[in-house]
Amino acid sequence: MSAAAWQAGRGDPIARLARYLHAHPRVTLALLLTPPLLWLGVIYLGSLLALLAQSFFYIDEFSGQVVRQLSLRTYAELLTEPNLLVVARTVAMAAAVTFACALIAFPIAYYMVRYASVRLKALMYLGVMVPLWSSYIVRVYSWKLILAKEGVITWLAEHLGALWLLEAILAVPVLGGPSLSFSMFGTFIVFVYIWVPFMILPIVAALERVPRSLMEASADLGAAPLATFRRVILPLAFPGVVAGSIFTFSLTLGDYIIPKVIGTSHPYIGTVVYAQQGVAGNVPLAAAFTVVPMIVMAVYLTIARRLGAFNAL
Amino acid sequence: MDSSEVAVRFDGVSRLFGEVRAVDRVSFSVRDGEFFAMLGPSGSGKTTCLRLVAGFEHPTEGRIFLSGKDVSDVPPYERNVNTVFQDYALFPHMSVQENVEYPLMIRKLPAAERRRRAGEMLELVRLPGFGARKPAQLSGGQRQRVALARALIGQPRVLLLDEPLGALDLKLREEMQVELKAIQRQLGITFIYVTHDQGEALSMSDRVAVFNHGRVEQLGTPAEIYDHPRTAFVAGFVGISNLLPAAVAERIGAGSRSFSIRPERIRLATPAEPVAEGGCSADGTIRSVLYYGAQTRYLVGLDAGGELTVVTQNSDAGGPRAAWSAGERVRLVWSRASERPIEEGVET
Numbered sequence: 060m061s062a063a064a065w066q067a068g069r070g071d072p073i074a075r076l077a078r079y080l081h082a083h084p085r086v087t088l089a090l091l092l093t094p095p096l097l098w099l100g101v102i103y104l105g106s107l108l109a110l111l112a113q114s115f116f117y118i119d120e121f122s123g124q125v126v127r128q129l130s131l132r133t134y135a136e137l138l139t140e141p142n143l144l145v146v147a148r149t150v151a152m153a154a155a156v157t158f159a160c161a162l163i164a165f166p167i168a169y170y171m172v173r174y175a176s177v178r179l180k181a182l183m184y185l186g187v188m189v190p191l192w193s194s195y196i197v198r199v200y201s202w203k204l205i206l207a208k209e210g211v212i213t214w215l216a217e218h219l220g221a222l223w224l225l226e227a228i229l230a231v232p233v234l235g236g237p238s239l240s241f242s243m244f245g246t247f248i249v250f251v252y253i254w255v256p257f258m259i260l261p262i263v264a265a266l267e268r269v270p271r272s273l274m275e276a277s278a279d280l281g282a283a284p285l286a287t288f289r290r291v292i293l294p295l296a297f298p299g300v301v302a303g304s305i306f307t308f309s310l311t312l313g314d315y316i317i318p319k320v321i322g323t324s325h326p327y328i329g330t331v332v333y334a335q336q337g338v339a340g341n342v343p344l345a346a347a348f349t350v351v352p353m354i355v356m357a358v359y360l361t362i363a364r365r366l367g368a369f370n371a372l
Numbered sequence: 373m374d375s376s377e378v379a380v381r382f383d384g385v386s387r388l389f390g391e392v393r394a395v396d397r398v399s400f401s402v403r404d405g406e407f408f409a410m411l412g413p414s415g416s417g418k419t420t421c422l423r424l425v426a427g428f429e430h431p432t433e434g435r436i437f438l439s440g441k442d443v444s445d446v447p448p449y450e451r452n453v454n455t456v457f458q459d460y461a462l463f464p465h466m467s468v469q470e471n472v473e474y475p476l477m478i479r480k481l482p483a484a485e486r487r488r489r490a491g492e493m494l495e496l497v498r499l500p501g502f503g504a505r506k507p508a509q510l511s512g513g514q515r516q517r518v519a520l521a522r523a524l525i526g527q528p529r530v531l532l533l534d535e536p537l538g539a540l541d542l543k544l545r546e547e548m549q550v551e552l553k554a555i556q557r558q559l560g561i562t563f564i565y566v567t568h569d570q571g572e573a574l575s576m577s578d579r580v581a582v583f584n585h586g587r588v589e590q591l592g593t594p595a596e597i598y599d600h601p602r603t604a605f606v607a608g609f610v611g612i613s614n615l616l617p618a619a620v621a622e623r624i625g626a627g628s629r630s631f632s633i634r635p636e637r638i639r640l641a642t643p644a645e646p647v648a649e650g651g652c653s654a655d656g657t658i659r660s661v662l663y664y665g666a667q668t669r670y671l672v673g674l675d676a677g678g679e680l681t682v683v684t685q686n687s688d689a690g691g692p693r694a695a696w697s698a699g700e701r702v703r704l705v706w707s708r709a710s711e712r713p714i715e716e717g718v719e720t
Contacts, residue, residue, distance in 0.1 A: 270459065275455075294465045
């Protein structure tokens with residue numbers, strides 16, 4: 060650019076604005092941050108607070124109208140036995156799903172990071188991600204077919220001569236049922252299937268950050284592979300497991316579609332919230348129920364932190 | 373050499389990565405208690421050799437012996453060697469104390485003994501009282517010392533050091549050189565030291581193996597390597613070296629073989645200076661002058677073709693002239709005895 064053109068450029072309004080913003084970085088920062096902060100503050104946190112407020116209202120038993128007065132009456136209702144059973148069932152399911160996801164995801168993630176070639180690793184990434192691109196509902200319903208009495212699992216068990224095993228599993232009280240698609244086992248299997256990618260990806264990310272030299276150093280200092288795994292790899296990858304478990308645990312706590320489509324008619328937090336805010340019209344109780352997963356997650360993360368899950372971060 | 377005195381022996385060892393021969397039919401022995409340097413540019417195979425000793429790699433061909441025992445297929449955790457890694461490889465989730473105790477913890481030694489020995493080791497590397505810190509809270513030099521303490525606590529026969537000072541600044545590097553050497557003498561164990569820094573290799577080691585293209589080009593004491601480089605590569609890689617091709621040598625009357633000569637063996641003189649008996653000379657023009665404080669380095673273009681580097685000491689007893697400047701005509705004078713013939717047919 061010639062000196063004259065450069066001089067001319069200084070005069071136009073855009074250049075002047077640019078110079079103003081350059082000289083006032085705080086103004087620039089405010090302009091850039093205001094829209095996302097508004098979104099976060101008003102729409103996200105605001106609605107959360109509205110939800111929280113709702114849970115302190117209660118429903119008038121006679122009129123069925125929401126009474127907009129602060130009260131712990133709804134929480135008292137939440138703490139009755141049938142509702143506590145729903146909470147316990149949901150938390151137990153979420154814990155079991157999380158544990159199973161971690162058991163399945165860790166070896167897969169470890170293989171992807173340590174052994175797979177670049178090509179195979181890309182393929183495995185696709186294998187983990189592609190199911191996430193297809194409709195969740197379609198996948199849940201296809202599992203209904205897979206798990207049905209006339210479905211492929213029964214067929215396979217028959218041909219492998221393992222029908223007795225399937226029947227033994229279905230005969231387990233509470234967890235079993237007439238077929239996998241009408242049992243808690245079925246609900247569990249589909250939950251694990253749906254959420255396992257959310258466990259694999261954070262563990263892969265955590266393992267990627269563990270330098271190979273740490274494993275070599277451990278072996279060099281006399282640790283056999285199992286000791287290296289226990290003392291070095293697992294502690295360093297654990298924040299990834301915790302990150303993944305936040306997903307699998309909270310997603311299971313809040314889901315209402317899978318327990319509706321697959322399993323027994325036992326209610327979970329998600330299905331209860333769905334029913335209370337819909338047919339029953341008890342929005343305060345629904346709100347109180349949604350507060351439960353938040354408290355459970357807060358307690359869970361506190362315990363995880365106490366156990367040192369984030370020490371390696 | 374008695375086999376009991378040999379700490380490490382390579383017998384025709386090759387390591388192939390696909391088609392690439394990272395280590396190519398290498399044979400050498402490291403004596404017990406020796407400070408042995410493996411020197412070479414990156415990709416020359418020196419680090420792979422170190423990893424072969426540690427057990428992170430296994431030879432494709434040939435055998436490796438530790439104290440006379442064939443360890444070619446023995447995993448690292450069953451070898452009595454320890455490594456100081458280039459990136460230190462300290463466990464980030466453990467304290468300094470836990471890092472240093474790690475080998476003893478793996479061997480299930482009682483906690484009291486672990487603590488005592490870790491304390492001694494931290495004393496040895498001059499980091500007493502640092503046990504409670506995390507590696508992230510240490511400086512580069514301190515991490516280096518922790519890595520050293522951790523590698524030494526198990527009392528290995530051989531300590532492997534992979535460019536251990538590479539990440540430190542110059543001052544610290546010189547301090548650590550002195551300290552490493554002192555620790556090696558104090559403990560009397562074998563050190564195998566990988567570096568691409570010829571200064572480090574020359575100043576610290578008892579013997580140096582110069583690596584190039586996966587092979588050992590020359591193995592000898594630092595003085596042998598520096599004063600009698602056998603190949604053009606060694607002459608060029610270790611120290612500054614002048615290499616005169618056979619054609620130029622012939623034109624200046626220095627015989628018909630190509631040779632190398634160290635820059636400090638050449639004297640700068642005025643073009644009129646007569647050449648003494650047993651001497652040799654070449655006339656040229658100074659192309660550039662680089663001032664280094666204690667020394668000055670001149671690059672001289674020869675009339676006969678080629679260039680020579682000359683290094684002069686900037687002392688008060690510095691000869692007839694204190695300094696020369698670029699563009700001046702000079703006569704370079706040296707003794708024929710300083711010329712080192714280079715083996716022909718060796719690529720640089």
